[in-house]
Amino acid sequence: EVQLLESGGGLVQPGGSLRLSCAASGFTFSSYAMNWVRQAPGKGLEWVSAISGSGGSTYYADSVKGRFAISRDNSNNTLYLQMNSLRAEDTAVYYCAKSYGDYVGWFAPWGQGTLVTVSS
């Protein structure tokens, strides 16, 4: 069974940094692109970033480009999101989600999410 478990969320001040992790199991991690998708409280879904199976290709939404960095450790089956220069509008539940192959497409499954709150 595929499992994705996010961690690393919490309360951070504006301008601060946070690193999210997503531990994956139940599939050949390096064979699949991975994604981060977020959802602000009471709002819809927003794709944030994606990374290819090898880690050689990365993609970002304009809203986080230059501030967030996606990476992966295929030896430890873990996906990361380094978030810098955080803003109040980055407050959201962050989900990691597996792509259907080693390409950016649709997402299945999703992790349970980790809440990031940016506030002073």
Added chain:
Amino acid sequence: DIQMTQSPSSLSASVGDRVTITCRASQGISNSLAWYQQKPGKAPKLLLYAASRLESGVPSRFSGSGSGTDYTLTISSLQPEDFATYYCQQYDSMPLTFGGGTKVENK
């Protein structure tokens, strides 16, 4: 960026009703469309991809259709467990984008 517009934003329906949700893309997306269901406090769950292909384990009362810019999710006979919010997502081009969601409520 491709804008995805869902309609309606909410609807009220009863168990057994046929429910239709529409998703319109700002440009053609060549059937590169997925549908998700999200219940309160839970992660989204994939229902369909490639506009009409049912994800494994998803009940056959869910179906998808469409082409070009206009796509539809249909629930043929609404069940109690189907009250939720539904999102469409295009993956034709980056950045990946979602519709605003449709909340299906109990009438």
